[in-house]
Amino acid sequence: MSDTTKQDVLPRPRPRSPGAGFVGSHLTDKLMMDGHEVTVVDNFFTGRKRNVEHWIGHENFELINHDVVEPLYIEVDQIYHLASPASPPNYMYNPIKTLKTNTIGTLNMLGLAKRVGARLLLASTSEVYGDPEVHPQSEEYWGHVNPIGPRACYDEGKRVAETMCYAYMKQEGVEVRVARIFNTFGSRMHMNDGRVVSNFILQALQGEPLTVYGSGSQTRAFQYVSDLVNGLVSLMNSNISSPVNLGNPEEHTILEFARLIKSLVVSRSQIQFLPEAQDDPQRRRPDIRKAKLMLGWEPVVPLEEGLNKTIQYFSRELEHQANNQYIPKPKPARMKKGRPRHTQGASDELNELVWAALRQKVILPEMAGLRLLTALSASGSAFSRNAASRGDGFERGGANAALAREFYTLTPDPRGAGQGRGTSRTGRPFRLLRGSKR
Numbered sequence: 001m002s003d004t005t006k007q008d009v010l011p012r013p014r015p016r017s018p019g020a021g022f023v024g025s026h027l028t029d030k031l032m033m034d035g036h037e038v039t040v041v042d043n044f045f046t047g048r049k050r051n052v053e054h055w056i057g058h059e060n061f062e063l064i065n066h067d068v069v070e071p072l073y074i075e076v077d078q079i080y081h082l083a084s085p086a087s088p089p090n091y092m093y094n095p096i097k098t099l100k101t102n103t104i105g106t107l108n109m110l111g112l113a114k115r116v117g118a119r120l121l122l123a124s125t126s127e128v129y130g131d132p133e134v135h136p137q138s139e140e141y142w143g144h145v146n147p148i149g150p151r152a153c154y155d156e157g158k159r160v161a162e163t164m165c166y167a168y169m170k171q172e173g174v175e176v177r178v179a180r181i182f183n184t185f186g187s188r189m190h191m192n193d194g195r196v197v198s199n200f201i202l203q204a205l206q207g208e209p210l211t212v213y214g215s216g217s218q219t220r221a222f223q224y225v226s227d228l229v230n231g232l233v234s235l236m237n238s239n240i241s242s243p244v245n246l247g248n249p250e251e252h253t254i255l256e257f258a259r260l261i262k263s264l265v266v267s268r269s270q271i272q273f274l275p276e277a278q279d280d281p282q283r284r285r286p287d288i289r290k291a292k293l294m295l296g297w298e299p300v301v302p303l304e305e306g307l308n309k310t311i312q313y314f315s316r317e318l319e320h321q322a323n324n325q326y327i328p329k330p331k332p333a334r335m336k337k338g339r340p341r342h343t344q345g346a347s348d349e350l351n352e353l354v355w356a357a358l359r360q361k362v363i364l365p366e367m368a369g370l371r372l373l374t375a376l377s378a379s380g381s382a383f384s385r386n387a388a389s390r391g392d393g394f395e396r397g398g399a400n401a402a403l404a405r406e407f408y409t410l411t412p413d414p415r416g417a418g419q420g421r422g423t424s425r426t427g428r429p430f431r432l433l434r435g436s437k438r
C-alpha cells in the first residue's frame, strides 16, 4: 500500500507503541491528546493496563495484548518501539527474555515497518555506552560494555537492536530514528521497578533506610518523563536518522540524590550502604548538544519539581496499596459559596489530562470520561466521586458537555486557562461555575 493510499484511508498518522509501561503510557497520552490514532501493543510483562485504561473506549485507541517476539500484522504509519524491561533488576530477572525482546522483537518491528512502509523509532538507551570512559557521553562515543556481564542482556541487546535498525535502513530503506534514553523517572513507575528513583522515594516515604549501592559516588543525570516524551515525538517527526541522546545533563552522585529525596520527603530514613552492583556504570551524563541543535529540544522540568510530582504519585500508590482500595478523605459534599471547588488530592496528572482534553477539544467518550472521573474519584475528590457515581446521566444526550461542565466546575486549570467561560464539545457555550452553587 502506498503512502498516499494510507493517508487516504487514515487521515491522521496511526502510531503504535508498546505503551502500557511507564514511558509508553505517557507517550500514549501525548499522542492521543495530539489527535492521533494509537494502537498500543504490550505483553504486560512490566506494563500495566491501569496505565492506559483511561483511553479504553476512545475511538482512536486500541490496546493489543501481544508479545513482539511474535510477528505482528497491523497497519501503522509510525512505530515507537519501546518494548523491553528497562530497570536493571527487571531485565536481569530473565536475561534470555530481555535478549529475545530486543533482538527478535526488534526484527519483527522492523519487518512490520518494512511491510507497511512505517517509520520506526527505537527506544535505545544510555546503557549502550556501558561503564563509559568518556564523559559526558556524546553520540559519537562507541561505549565500554562487558559483553558477558549481568547487564549485557540489555546493553548488548540494545546495541544489536541499533545495528538492526541501520541494517534495515541501508538494505531495505526503512526509515529509522534512534533515541538513546538516559535515566528517566516519573509517575506510573511500578512500585517494584527497582530503579533508584522509585526505590529511594518509596523507602523515604515508609521510613525505611535508603539503600545506596557501593559508596554512592557513582553519578547519574535524571530527566522527568514529560521531557523525554516531548523529545521522542520531536525525534520521530524529524529527519534525523542517526542516534540522538535524550536526557537531562544535570549530574548528581547517588549519595547526593539520596539526601535530596530524603529532604523533599522530609523523611527520617537512614542511608544504608550495600555492596556495589556488578559493572555498575560509574559516571553517566548525556551530551545533548545534538538534540538541542537539531531538534530544538532540551529538558525543561527542574529535577525537584519532577521529584515532587513523583513523590506525590508514590504516596498515593502506597495509600492505595495499604487500603487495598482508596478510602477517600472526608470532605463536605457541597462547597460553600465563593469557595473554589477543586480536586484536592486528585492527581495533577489526571487534572492536566482532562484540562488538556477540554482545551484541545479532544473528544472524551463516555467510557474514557467516566474512567477519568473514577480515577479522580479514587484520588479523593468528593465531587468527582459523586459525578462518577451518577455515570448513567452521562449516557444521555450532551455527554461531553456534561463532562466538560463537571470539570470546569470542579477543577482549577493548572495552566490558568479556561477562566470564566467555556465551550462544550457540542459547541454550546456555558459559564464557568467554579466557586458558585450549580
Ligand SMILES: O=c1ccn([C@@H]2O[C@H](COP(=O)(O)OP(=O)(O)O[C@H]3OC[C@@H](O)[C@H](O)[C@H]3O)[C@@H](O)[C@H]2O)c(=O)[nH]1
Pocket: 086, 087, 088, 124, 125, 126, 127, 181, 182, 183, 184, 194, 195, 196, 197, 199, 200, 211, 212, 213, 214, 218, 220, 254, 277, 280, 281
Ligand atoms: O536502590 C538502589 C537502586 C540503584 N542504586 C544505584 O543508582 C544508580 C542508578 O541505578 P538505576 O537502577 O536507577 O539505573 P541505571 O542507571 O543503573 O540503569 C538505567 O540506565 C538507563 C536506562 O536505560 C535504564 O532505565 C536503566 O538501565 C546505580 O548506580 C545503582 O547502583 C542504588 O544505589 N540504590
